[in-house]
Amino acid sequence: MTEPTPDLSIVETRVYRGANVWSYDRSIHLVVDLGVLEEFPTNTLPGFTEELLRLLPGLREHSCSRGRRGGFVERLTEGTWLGHVTEHVALALQQIVGHDIRRGKTRQVKGQPGHYNIVFGYVDEQVGLAAARLAVRVVNDLVRHDPEFDFDAELESFILRAERTAFGPSTQAILDEAVSRDIPWIRLNQYSLVQLGQGVHAKRIRATMTSETSAIAVDVASDKDLTTKLLGAAGLPVPKQESVRSVDQAVRAAGRIGYPVVVKPLDGNHGRGVCLDLQDEDEVRASFAVAQDQSRRGWVIVESFVTGKDYRCLIIDGRLAAVAERVPASVTGDGTSTVEALVDLANADPRRGVGHEKVLTRIKVDDAAVELVREQGFEMSDVPPEGVMVKLALTGNMSTGGISIDRTFEAHPENVEIAEEAARMVGLDIAGIDFICPDITQPVRETGGAICEVNAAPGFRMHTHPTIGEPQFIAKPVVDMLFPPGAPSRIPIVAITGTNGKTTTSRMVSHIFKGMGRKVGMTSTDGVVIDERLVIKADASGPRSARMVLQNPRVDFAVFEVARGGILREGLGYERNDVAVVLNVQPDHLGLRGIDTVEQLADVKAVLVEAVPRDGHAVLNADDPLVREMRRRCSGQVVWFSMALPDDGGPGSEVRDMIDAHCRRGGKALVLEPTDRGEMIVVRHGRRDMQLAWTHLLPATFGGRARMNVQNALAAAAAAFAAGAPLHDIRQGLRTFSTNYYLSPGRLNEVEVNGVNVIVDYCHNAPGMRMLGDFVDRVGESLDSGSELGKPSRIGVIATAGDRRDEDMRELGEVAAQHFDVVVVREDANLRRREPGETAELVADGVRAAMESGAARCKQLEIVLDEIGAVHHAMSRANRGDLLVVCVDKHPAVMAELENWSQQAQAGATDNPDAPAADPDYVPPA
Template identity: 70%
Template sequence: MSADRPTPTGPPTAALRLLEQRVYRGPNVWSYEPAVHLVVDLGVLESYPSDTLPGFTDALLEYLPGIHEHTCSRGHRGGFVERLREGTWLGHVTEHVALQLQQEIGHDLRRGKTRMVRDRPGVYNVIYSFVDERVGLAAGELAVRLVNHLVEPEEGFDVATALERFQLRAQRLSFGPSTAAIIEEAASRDIPWTRLNEHSLVQLGQGVHAQRIRATMTSRTSALAVDIAGDKNLTGRLLGSAGLPVPRSETVRTAEAAASAARRIGYPVVVKPLDGNHGRGVCLDLREEQQVREAFVVAEAQSKRGVVQVETFVHGKDYRCLIIGGRMAAIAERVPAHVVGDGEHTVLELVDITNSDPRRGVGHEKVLTRITVDAAATALVREQGLALDDVPAREQVVRLAQTGNMSTGGISVDRTFDAHPENVEIAEEAARLIGLDVAGIDFICPDITAPVRETGGAICEVNAAPGFRMHTHPTVGEPQFIAKPVVDLLFPPGTPSRVPIVAVTGTNGKTTTSRMLAHIMKGLGRKVGMTSTDGIVIDERLVIKADASGPRSARMVLQNPRVDLAVMEVARGGILREGLGYDRNDVAVVTNIQPDHLGMRGINTLEQLAAVKAVVVEAVPRNGFAVLNADDALVRAMRRRCSGTVIWFSLEPPDSPVRQFIDEQCRRGRRAVVLEPSDRGEMIVLRQGRRSMPLAWTHLLPSTFGGAARMNVANALAATGAAFALDAPLHDIRQGLRTFSTSYYQSPGRLNRIDVDHVEVFVDYCHNPPGMRMLGDFVESYVTRRQGSAEHRISRIGMIGAAGDRRDDDIRELGAIAAEHFDALIIREDDNLRRRPAGESARLVREGAEEAMRGGARCRQVDTVLDEIAAVRHALVLANPGDVTVLCVDQHAKVLAELEALTHRATAGSRTDEEQPGDPDLDARALRHQATAAASADDTRLRAAVGSPAEPGDE
């Protein structure tokens, strides 16, 4: 505890406030594992550590004695209690309370941390692990309330009641015993899993390897087999025709028919719903016609189709044989709900004592179910000569249910290794006949250790999706690890469950690098799922058009059953908002760290931005790779965060310090992708240890425009390194780079070139100062090469715009850099103004450009046309044949459609608009009409471009 405690400014009050909640579903800036992030404000409690609050620690330990086990930073049991006695701030206490609340419901969680928010005294980041995110959030909310209550009692707040409600809620949200057992087994084998709904539908594995379960029903469970098992009459006929022991049975729809069937079959009989489950509506050992008629009413109420089955009552014990993949996995003897007399308590009191067992809960929430005393139980007790308020004799067994189902309060005794081999063979044959991969065979026989064909007995039911809890948590006997054969069934030993994941991040070049890599791997026959700022692409088909560079999009790709390789563009915002959305990536690519998005979400410096981007590097396992830009010092430093192997790439010449660093790394056996200059040009070279492998000339790659587009040379190096990490053959990498171009169809919105009436137009998504600098360098190099053969001076016209959520200085810098490279600028605005008034972003860009012009920049003309399509038209009006026009766009599809329309209009002469040829992929006419309508609707914004300021409400 620090000695410099804040001076109290008032008495301690319940001032702890929850300001913000966030759930990280994968590796994040705080931890490698999923975590809940709370932002809490202590208020006046910042001046009151735990040791200054009388009785606080003792009360907390009384409510949550499990906190005694917390080690905290001390590393030994009771370490956190020591911190409480010495004095620790209540944000830290909130973290431990949230963890302990989850431990109370069986979630073994120990990871957490609390850190003060920079420059905000009294405000803390509280981070802790979770198993179920809804339970984790509820634990945080209750922790805040409980800490406040211990400081200043809240009127009407009962801690015991609140804890019980939290436990009940958590039990409702948590997986049942069967699903939990399968997930635990999958996780122990490093098989990833994803919950697909609020119940028990879960995906195991990723992409093409994915399998699904719902409780104990799997992707391989036959729907036809489930239907057969649900029809008890048909099941009995099929089993009987194969010579398996089954009771005689008939199906009926009326009480009269039930009575007639009972007479034909012979008493005693069983009456049960044809398509029921969990033992509901089953009436046993009926010996009179009136009993059969009454039982019909009970069974009919539980039947979905109103059909009831009457069958021979088989005497014996109730056994459940679990068959998985055609083999016996476990056997349990099911004992109906009952109590045992002690000579002191009544039947009702004995039920209450039995239900107080902490293993018993409501329904399937715990390993045992509470016994319910209903009308059927009361009647059954009466048949045994007792009333509910009678006191049974010592050791007298009082039955409270006829069937041994766990859901009605029964208990289980493990008999897995007691069964006679012939009985096991009968059960396995029954499962095969019905066709179920996971089946529960209900055997009634005097003793499972003796052959049923000799002692008498029968199979009374075959159940699809049988519950596991009687086997995993038997009341008596050893638990059976039956989840193992289920996972073996879905993922046989040696079968992969994961698809390779490549995460690409950085300030600029993410999208193009991702597309290059996806193109290379497509050439190898891979079905690539890719996320980017343009959308989700599955096997080269755009399936969702949106900014899909976040964790939700990543999860959508990993759920697609066609994907066998995932290439994820990972943006800063998604990492800060939810983490990565998956547990690890096999390859991480970091292109560069440049000043963009600063001043947002608490990221104010390049070092902080680099720490966020480094999450993808930290998510690389020991057998994975990180492809890092050695030319960027911040990216180079990320090598210390990588558990796997680093592959470097660099544009620097051989005599530079960076290349000397790479040479040293390669001498140690590392890998690198570098450029080797020669009199014929630059060669991309792969280096591994002492080996050098020439790959391709940069000037022959279509995406580099003869080597002028240095940013795409860098992107090609990064994509090569990632493909190399994925063990792609060199000739396939070479072929991929040679066939990847920046055409609109391969790389929409990224340096797309199109000729419009003899004007060379480039369309690019450039939107930040570093990107503008690279784009300007490309224009300089490209125009210089063309100028030598041109008959007149080539002018450069640029259309630019800035995102409104950037800092004012960044927007001005964008304009200043553009003014250094273009002769004329047209300034537009995005459709989404990002909370700025219309015209404000454009004004800031113009200020930057004009300031640069006063300092001698190249630009001589600046026009403001806010609407994007109108700005495109204006830029082309300024251009003469042979000039180069660069359009930095927001909506690239609309812009390309407009350019295509202008191209056809120029070449088609007098043909009408409807007669113009068009590209169906661009859907030019529809997009052009939309753009025209938008331009008309934005006439007010166009007028604002010539001087009249827009009102703040115009957005």
């Protein structure tokens, strides 16, 4: 190609909602294809850089990799690829709408020329995605202009989208203060409902209404008649007032109260429908309809008109936080401009926007404004004299275009006391008290002022961004009220990853802390468990499940099983974990989502270690070289665990030497120490050695034969120790945790069916099969020694998921053939885009290859695709004393089937291979 064409396109989009393989924080990840533009860096595109900087002048501030202002412009001039340009354009677009995001990187996709990974941060997910799409269109348009692409119109549409999803100024102020205190937050809906804190410490806010706000107090504040009566009964200055439902009642009430009067809705807000300084019956009649239209229940208030300035006193947690004088929307004549021109000039102020998008709201000229101007002796086309103020609204609300003047430190102490007492009488934790008085610096009881309204959920904008005066940091007392100094906002998080053993280790850690009285929220491949209750039955090892636990108000301790798929798909889903546990890294799930090597898989799992804070811990398997390397990515302390024995003369000696050196420097580790009575788990902290438990006395280890659970116990104990659990609680937890179906469903569950020893496990890959095979060999030896009728057979029912590589499936079969006399190959219900029988045949190929080599134990291979059918087949050929290992997919159905078989055996129907199918949701009774 000799001419560039606009070929840039987005191939794939991912949104990371927590730490991920690309960044420590949430990010958007694009995979883009440059097409022919791969051959055209920016220095080969005439006019590209100049036009880009004209459209987005903010790009001149980007430092890029140069680390200085203008660094990105230098890169553009020298020549950089358009994927990199797209990254910076997406950042610049977000900066235009006030999202101060500067994190980004662009890397070429290995082995795919023209494809690039673009990663950049975001504040709001939808805004970030819209910025990505618009950035691609902008770059393509600069390569070759599209007549249908109008950048200004597209930018305006993008800004409006950002405004629709952005938090209001009040919510944003509270969130900024929370973030400054390291308080986590979660947006619960597309509006302003936000959770601050985690689990049992969580508080919720919606704008300036909090989870501490009384619903009754809100109802009282919404009823202006009731509010006035309560305040009057407390001796606070309030205007005379009556509630009416008809215009005639309003006229009679105005006559009793005495003119001038105010007519306003009983339960309105933001100053809507408020009509002031009504001098006669006709004005009351005209205003009644305006007020009633804004009243939700049809009631209208008629009250005496109190003259003076409009002040808003903000009360937070019973104390005055700020005072603002509210000036109604108005313009001041200059002697040459019309009223209409003066309004346009005022609205041109960049601080003014639509609604609450900016610190000021645009002045709206409606019929009421025109009539008010006319009452002052002007038309909109008239030129008011210089210095003459023309009002366009009677109320001083910011939402109607008014301005604010900070008066916080000028309010008289008696007025402060009155405002605080009014908030207490209504019962609001955050209240806006509206004073009308000549001067807030003088006592209102002497000057004739009064409280005209008490507002629930008052806006903060007039205080945080006053038009005149110093801004008040009123979010601080709000956060102080929700989280007093020293109060926790986070719950401890233990995150566990690895190729094998994640679920069992997670259950062990959860069991330890459950025994300590903690309300544990746990996620695993079986579902979400809250305080021992399975609340969601699904594969819940991803970030969404983690967020569900953090939102639960009962949880005070979280244990997350974290799988590689969730990290690659969405990141961690939370900011950081106090304890990260990495059990092992083995070749599994390779060839998916760009992970082709075990080293790349280790990088994915290391995300947990990178998410450990300085005061946190990473619990790492010292026996795994890839896991050992993760210590360099940990900001906190490293706690080692190891199965290596001292002085074994092999690699284990090097591992123990490393651990010894680590502990001499004050580090922590859990190791095995051989003794005459068996292996002892020892906790090492600095130069102290503390005995924890004998491995053969832990029920989950099957007398020490289940070496994978010995390792899992070490990891769980290390995690609990790092999380602050006392040793006696860790010991008690390990001693009471077993692999029965109720504590650890689908993980080394042992049952006896008609004299056959059956082990049910979730093993599904070759590394796991090696560990399971070691356990089978150890158990088989004990069965052989106890048998009087001959050598018992070992039967294995095996399978794997269809998304593994072909060679991984064959390897599983080869490993299984080393440990079983009979191998029955089945398939999962979800074939994962494989044809029926394809996965089973690949596994069977591995078994056959091992049998043909002559080194395999297996003498017989059979294929039964259906899981329950495979269990039937294996049970029908098993004899008393045999060992049957079933690697399950749907463990409830398999356990129910085994129980059915056992019950039939007791009923004398042991030779019936056609037992009824089990209910897949059945759980055996306790």
